[in-house]
Amino acid sequence: MTEQEIFQELSVVFRDVFDDEAITLRPETTAEDIVGWDSQAHVTLVVATEMRFGIRFRTSELETLHNVGDFVRLIQTQLAGS
């Protein structure tokens, strides 16, 4: 999966979780930029991302998910490892 494709798929996840079709992701997008991205939504986002990409984040990786770029990078790592 290319970085571009991951971005696209991840956008679908974000739109699903936040129920907002207008969401456009950039690598630097953080919780500050998206209405409703609180700690509970963050867990939902993690689970929804795992389901969409068929991956599992490690406990050690969860702490490093601060912005969309972090998500993309970790997804790439996970997909490469599988």
Next chain:
Amino acid sequence: MEQLAWLPVHSDFASALKAARLETKPEQRMSRLIELAGSRRDFVATVKLDRTFLDCMRELGSSGLTKLQLSQPRLAILASHSIDHLVPAIRIAGLGRRIAPSIHVGPYGLYRQALTGADPELANFNPQFLLLALDADEVQSEIPVDAAKVEVAAAIDRRIEDLRRLWRAARERYGAHVIQQTLISRTPPIFGSYEGLIPGSPSAVVECLNNAIRSAALEEGVLLLDLAWLCQRSGADDVGDPVRWHQAKQLVSPHFAPQYGDWVARIIAASLGLSRKCLVLDLDNTLWGGVVGDDGVDGIRLGQGDALGEAFLEFQRYIAALGKRGIVLAVCSKNDAAVAEAAFSDHPEMALRRADIASFVANWDDKARNLRRIARELNLGLDSMVFIDDNPAERHIIRRELPAVAVPELPDDVANYARSLSDAGYFEAASFTSDDTMRSRAYQANAGRQAALDNATDMEGYLKNLAMTLVASKIRSNDLSRAAQLVNKSNQYNLTTRRYTEAELTRLVADPSVLAMCFRLRDRFGDNGLISVILARVDDRWGRTAWLIDTWLMSCRVLGRQVEAAALEVVANEAATRGAHALIGEYRPTARNGMVSAHYAKLGFTPVDAPAAESGDSHFWRFDIAAASLPQHFITVERVP
């Protein structure tokens, strides 16, 4: 384990949800949402569906939801772990059962304060149900692994006492029906299989505590969400995920939310009387392997000595056990009736007998029509039925034609049918009484009567054919509680709707100036039990020789059988032997008893003026015992003292 495996997969869930959202009329939108709630969905889809459901609930308001016949229970959840992620799944599982619950989640970890301190928010929410979801750590940590059995028992007793206090607080302070979740251990065994032999080991402590919770719950009238048992079925790894625990203190993982939500919703539905009551079964390749019409009774696969035959037999045994529990069983099959019946009467290995089936419909009509027929025959709503058929096309048609009927998906292999039916939880119970075990028999008898009525060409022939016997007696001490129940519950076939407590009835029965009679009805299909009560007495306003019928009521289940005519005969004779010349009938109209407004006219009474002192709006009727002729009936009367 796949989530909600018994629900059909929607061909395009996402587009259907989008389309539902565009529906401008909230009533129409809600019915689309109900359909989506009844299809297989994962955690994320459930959360999305819930968002639309919540908006729609708000838009409709309480009165709008009532109009759509959605019940609106209030559920509070108090938990020692984080539970917010499970709420959408509870709500959506409710929606699938036509329940639109309001859910209040108490602040995480503060369950004790909420119950024993003051929680104005909870009080204001006024919960009907209160789910108490705790985790096992607290107890496990206070018991050392080398604790003696008595120490463990004492610690468990203390914990149970504490729980009982919380349950009572929930009941007394908030009037809530408590649902206690059993504990699941996050700690894996430290001894291996030897764990169970060590009273203070983490797993043994949790198991012991769960057993103690179950006994205490039964005593306190508390319902269980038995997560521990459900975990055995689904697998602890599926239910809880240590990563989510460390990340967000989620004891139940989000992946498992749809399943968990269904468990909670079915308990609430059961308490509201919304569990399914009747299981309708296809025959060929559902109850046995093969087609009995082609293969013959000897040719079907059923019974010992053949793996497939044994699997079908085991499924039949599971269904028979449901029948014994009180689930009404019916058959709906495309078959020749005689051939289908022959399988039941002639195949030696059938675990289900013909007598277990309350309604047996085998013909070549379409199944939707036959399901309606079964519902009518058993006098049950379509929404209380579950239909099992191995044929996906038949399942599809019934879902489309009769959306109220639950039609579970079946696994490919009959060996998994029983598990799958059990997992679906259609028959969740909130109580179990001797009435339940009697139920199937009562339904069989009623179905027999209904079938006899369908077959009878004339009413008279039908009534004669029922071979009814009315057993009339004074209300004796062992009749009192049932008589009092009828006096206080009957609304429709009740001429005066006067309520008497059991103590008052006892006094009336002992009074020589009162005739207190009760009636039982038997027929060829069975005993209907005590079905009618009549109280007549001397009333000064009418003189010593005219007895006033103070109370006349009858159970509606024996309506249209001329029981009232036979009962009049008994009362008239009895009153005459005590010196009465006439009976005075009284009809006190209420909002509910319109069906008996012509009761006395039909029995040959003539209207009379109300006595001067009468202030109510009763109508009075007179029956001169010697002069009037008694109405006709086809009931044998048996008079016992």
